[in-house]
Amino acid sequence: MRTLYLTDMDGTFLNDKGVVSEESKRIINELSRKGLLFSVATARSVISASELLDGVNITAPAVLQNGVVIYDYNNKTTVKYLSLSSENFYSIIKIFEENNKAPFAFFFNKAKEDYKIIFTDLKLEEHKQYYESRNKMHRGLVQKADRYEIPEEYKPIFISLCDEYDDLVIIKNELDMLSEVGYSFYKDTYTPYWFLEVFNKEASKANGLLTVKEYIKADKVVAFGDNYNDFSLFDVAEEKYAVNNAVEALKDAADGIIPSNEENGVAEYLKNNFNITNSVDNEEVK
Numbered sequence: 001m002r003t004l005y006l007t008d009m010d011g012t013f014l015n016d017k018g019v020v021s022e023e024s025k026r027i028i029n030e031l032s033r034k035g036l037l038f039s040v041a042t043a044r045s046v047i048s049a050s051e052l053l054d055g056v057n058i059t060a061p062a063v064l065q066n067g068v069v070i071y072d073y074n075n076k077t078t079v080k081y082l083s084l085s086s087e088n089f090y091s092i093i094k095i096f097e098e099n100n101k102a103p104f105a106f107f108f109n110k111a112k113e114d115y116k117i118i119f120t121d122l123k124l125e126e127h128k129q130y131y132e133s134r135n136k137m138h139r140g141l142v143q144k145a146d147r148y149e150i151p152e153e154y155k156p157i158f159i160s161l162c163d164e165y166d167d168l169v170i171i172k173n174e175l176d177m178l179s180e181v182g183y184s185f186y187k188d189t190y191t192p193y194w195f196l197e198v199f200n201k202e203a204s205k206a207n208g209l210l211t212v213k214e215y216i217k218a219d220k221v222v223a224f225g226d227n228y229n230d231f232s233l234f235d236v237a238e239e240k241y242a243v244n245n246a247v248e249a250l251k252d253a254a255d256g257i258i259p260s261n262e263e264n265g266v267a268e269y270l271k272n273n274f275n276i277t278n279s280v281d282n283e284e285v286k
Contacts, residue, residue: 063208
């Protein structure tokens with residue numbers, strides 16, 4: 001049986017410092033050499049996830065930006081992505097701007113495998129830190145603009161903002177009026193703020209999981225998570241486990257509770273439960 005192990009990143013596979021511990025890397029890499037099919041399902045982008053997963057042997061495509069992008073790190077190619085129509089993009093931006101908010105808008109060019117991120121203002125210190133950190137590592141990736149426009153040859157795929165709950169919930173409620181738009185709304189792992197992420201309604205961690213499962217011909221998926229945006233992942237996984245630091249509602253939906261993200265919970269579970277007899281030769285993985 002080909003089993004895919006798919007984990008959320010922040011609060012689940014990453015520790016409280018927002019990194020993969022050396023012990024987790026060691027365990028995952030050792031098991032990967034024995035045939036472990038392992039990947040992530042996260043709200044993070046290709047670029048952000050890549051930086052944090054450096055040194056980890058990811059042996060199956062990743063579900064990124066809550067299922068907007070399915071990315072094969074081994075072949076460095078996008079397997080699938082879902083974009084927003086121009087009409088929906090500008091409708092979303094209008095709602096944010098009418099509420100005096102300036103989100104980060106993500107655009108993708110498939111032919112070039114290239115991303116652009118545009119914003120018009122940095123209203124919180126967290127926004128400034130995000131811009132500075134991205135600009136330091138990938139100069140030109142995040143750009144300030146006078147207004148939101150879709151760059152030529154790019155598709156809008158993701159709109160994200162970290163801010164106060166009371167401000168974002170108003171926007172969330174207005175987004176419900178857009179029939180072709182989906183969103184994820186959850187508390188940030190590292191700050192008191194909340195995230196509101198907006199994308200094509202067909203995108204979800206659940207659909208991303210199903211895409212990867214079919215792509216690598218897995219028979220079963222075991223999922224790991226900690227937050228509200230992991231519910232859709234849990235809905236379609238054959239087995240699901242919440243880390244001990246997870247929100248109570250997700251724990252209630254889980255088949256079991258594993259050690260916390262600070263205790264290398266995902267890696268420890270795999271070390272104790274990965275069945276080598278069910279492993280596959282990594283050469284079989286697309």
